[in-house]
Amino acid sequence: MxxxxxxxxxxxxxxxxxxxxxxxxxxxxxxxxxxxxxxxxxxxxxxxxxxxxxxxxxxxxxxxxxxxxxxLFLHTYYDQFPDEYLLEASVTVTNKVVINFSTIFVAAEPYFCNIFNHHFDKLCLNKRYKRKASAEIIRKRRSLERVYRRNNSANDISNFLREEANGLEIDYSKIIGKLFYIELCQTQ
Ligand SMILES: [Zn+2]
Structure with missing residues (x-):
């Protein structure tokens, strides 16, 4: 054993x-x-x-x-992930950044998406991804401030975040960061 x-x-x-x-x-x-x-x-x-x-x-x-x-859970040896995006992130910026992750229901993959939905829920992945995303943005805070100060430009921040997103591979472990950066760079 x-x-x-x-x-x-x-x-x-x-x-x-x-x-x-x-x-x-x-x-x-x-x-x-x-x-x-x-x-x-x-x-x-x-x-x-x-x-x-x-x-x-x-x-x-x-x-x-x-x-x-x-x-209720994906079996990671047997369940095949479809090619479509299965998660999305929403970001609201007020005096702080609030981010939420949710599942996307792919109509062509109802069986998989039903299990994935439960899996996401039962493993509290929104809460856990939020925490991960917050830690990520705190880690990037200095760089973001430096980029902004160069021209006082929100566009520069967008471009910086887009580059961060582009630099991340699309695999399961990186997708959270990627979604987060993509969403954040589009948030005004
Ligand atoms: Zn785990």
Whole structure:
């Protein structure tokens, strides 16, 4: 079991450093996708063990994985992500920056989107992405101030943010930052 555990948690693959459930945590635990209490026969089946972060696993996932016949979480080995955008960000700037993330329902992918919607909800991803986005903007604050001071231009800020967005790959772990920058650079 410990060899299987090591193999799943520390695979020799690149780009496998983020939790596949949230895209932001470090995968340090193995989630039993089908809970071991209910399915002891699958408790050491590698395809039932998903390397995820402790926050997803301990704080949010729990033992309830299905409701009214509908799965509540994506199985990251089996569920195929569609090519379409599945998340959007909205940003409101008053005396502070308020950001919210929500899921997009892709009409052509109702089965996937239903599960993704539950997954997003159950793992409290809006709250967690908001926190991540706030930390990101705080980290960039100095650079933003410097860019603004050059010409006192909001356009310069927009361009700076657009460049930040363009610099991020579109993959699950970077998409949050990308959405955030795209939305922020369009916000007046
Ligand atoms: Zn996670």
């Amino acid at each position: 410990s060899a299987l555990r090591d193999e799943l948690l520390y695979p020799e693959l690149e780009d496998f450093d983020e939790c596949p459930y949230c895209g932001i945590g470090e995968p340090t635990t193995l989630d039993h996708y089908l809970p071991k209490e209910e399915f002891p026969e699958f408790s050491v089946l590698s395809t039932n063990l998903i390397p995820v972060c402790g926050v997803c696993n301990s704080n949010y996932k729990g033992r309830i994985w299905i409701k009214n016949g509908n799965r």
